[in-house]
Amino acid sequence: MQVRRPDDMRERIRMLSGALRGLADRPVKVMEVCGTHTVSIFRQGLRALLPPDVELVSGPGCPVCVTSQGEIDAAVSLAGLSGTTVATYGDMLKVPGSGTTLEEERSRGADIRVVTSADQALSMARGDRKRNVVFVAVGFETTAPATASVVIDAVREDLDNFMVLNLHKSVPPALEALASDPEVKLDALLLPGHVSVITGLEPYRFLPEKYGIACAVAGFDAEDIMLALVEVTKQVRKQEPLVASLYGRAVRPLGNTEARSVMEKVFTMKDASWRGLGVIPSSGYSLREEFSRLDVLERLGMTVNSTLPPEGCMCGEVLKGLIDPPSCGLFGASCTPVHPVGPCMVSTEGSCAAFYRFQRGRRTDWEHLP
C-alpha cells in the first residue's frame, strides 16, 4: 500500500484533479481492471477528488474474485489428503468454497501454508520429499511466469512430490469479453502496469481499434492513477482512443519476451471459467502435455465442479462494472468483511470489500477533514 509522501503531493494531485475537471466535457466511464488499482484508489481516497462526470468502476482483475467456487472446493479437498501440504498465496485462504474455506480447514489441522512466491512452494517440496506439495497457482500474467519457471525446475529436478493446481488466467481475453458485451459500455480502461510489463501493449490494441475504448497503462500510486485518468479523459474528449503507456520504459510493445517464452514453453491456452463472467474462450493457462504430470487434477483424476454463486450475490455484475457494490441487496447487511458472502467482499482487492472498508457504502464526503 502506497504511503509515499513527496512534500507537494497534495498540491500535485489537486492540480491533476483540476485538469481532469476541465477536460471532462461528457460522462466518462472508466474501468480500473486490476485489484491493485482498486485498492490504491480507495486507500488514497481518490474518488472524492474526481469530477462528477468521471465514473470509476472496478473490473475483473482481482485474481481471488474470479476464482470459481468449484476451484476453491478442489483446493480444500486437496488439503484433506493425507501426507499433503497445500501452499498458496495469502488472499486465497479466506475465500469461501461451497462449504468451507482453506483458513477453516487449516484451523482444523490441514497443512496449508501461505507463500509469497511459487519458489517457496517448490522449496517445500525439495525440503521434504516424502510429502506431496500442491501449489495452488492463481493470478494473471504477473504470477504465471513464476509458476512456469518452477514447473520447469520441478521437472528438471525430477521432484515428483510437487504438483500444481493451476488456476492461472489471462487478462486480455477477459477484456475482450467485457468490451464485446453490449451491456457493459466502457469508455476507457486503466490497464495494470505490472501485467503489461509481461504482456506488452500489443494484446490491448484491439480495445481502441475494434471497440473505440481509450486505454492507459498505469502504475499504482495516486499520481500515476490521476495522470492515467487525465490521459484517458483526453482521449475520450478528442475521440482518439489508443493504448498509452504511462508506466515508463518497463513496458515494451512486446512485453517481457523472456518471461513470455517461459510461459509459452509451459502453458497452452484453454477456455476458463471466471467467477461472475462465465466461460471465456482461451483465457486460462493450462499445462502443456509434457508437463501434465505436475497437474494435480490430472494426476489424481479430479475434476473441478461447476457451482452456482451464493444466492443474492451480485459479484458477476460487480466484476463487469454493471453495478456498484452498494447496489447489491446483501451489501453491508448480510455481507460484510467479517461475514463475506461473495469473493468480492473477501479479497482485500475485491471492490465490495473496498467500498465497505473505506467508504461504508457510497459516501466520500469527508470534506471537512483537516
Add this chain to the structure above:
Amino acid sequence: MTIDGYTVSPLSFNGGDIGKLSVCGSANDLSVRGARPQYLALGVIAEEGLPIRELMTYMESAANVCRSLGIELVTGDSKVVPRGQVDGLFLSTCCIGRTTQTTPLGAANLRPGDSIILSCPPGMHGATIAAHRYGLKVRGLSSDCAALWPMIEPLLPVPGLRCMRDCTRGGLGTVLCEWSEAAGLGIEIDEEMIPWDEATLSVCDILGFDPLHMAGEGCAAIAVSGEDPDRALGLLRAHSLGERASVIGRVTEKHQGMVGIRTVSGGTRLVDRPVGELLPRIC
C-alpha cells in the same frame, strides 16, 4: 492487573525478543491506564529441545526490563512440553500496578475537539515480524518493542489527559476505531502528520498491508483536551521513545463511531480495522 500470553516467531527479532516483549507488553497495558507496573508473575512453556542457553537469554531480557522499571518478579512457573506442542517458547505474564489517577483514563472521557497524539511511527513491530515471516529483507527495519512507562509517567499530571492506548494488535487503526465507537464520536486524522517509518512502509507496500493495521509494541496513541496538546507533546518529545511524537488528528462530533483520514494525496476515506489474520496479497 493485566494478563497476556506471548507467542512470536521468530523468538528473537531485530529490536527485541520474546522475553522483552512479554514484560513490555503487560507493563504497557498497565502504563496506558495510568498505573505504574510493580509486580510480575511469569509462566514459561518451553518446547522440548529448546536450548537452555537460548531460554536464558530470553529470561535475561525479561529481567532487564523488570530491573529498568523496578518491577519485582514475585512468582513464576515453567513447563516443558513435547516437541510440536508449542512453537519453541510460550510466555505468559501477569502484571500488577498501582494508579494514582483519580478519574480513570478511558475512551469515555473523549470530547469533541480533543487532540490525538501518536508517540512514534506506527506498525514497526508488526512489519518486522511480517518481513521475517514472508522472507523479506528490508534495511533499517526494527521492532519498536519498548516499555512505555518512563515516557508516560510525566504525562499523568497533565490536566486534560483523556485516554491512552498502546497500538498493539490491529494497530493504530484499530485503537482509533475502538475509541470512536466507545465514545460515540468521530475521529479525523491526517496521514501527513503521522510520523511514518520508511522501512515499515516498504514492507506494507510489498505485502499489501495497511500500515495502520500493523502492530507496534512501544507506540502509544494519546488523547488530550484540544486547548493544550503542546504541553503533552513537549513532555513526550523530551523522552527518547517520543522524539517523533506528533498531533495526528482530533475528535469530532461529526460522523460518530467512525474514523476518517485525509490521505497523503489529499483524498479522504474511512479507517477500518483488519479482519482476522493479515495475509499478503497475490501480486
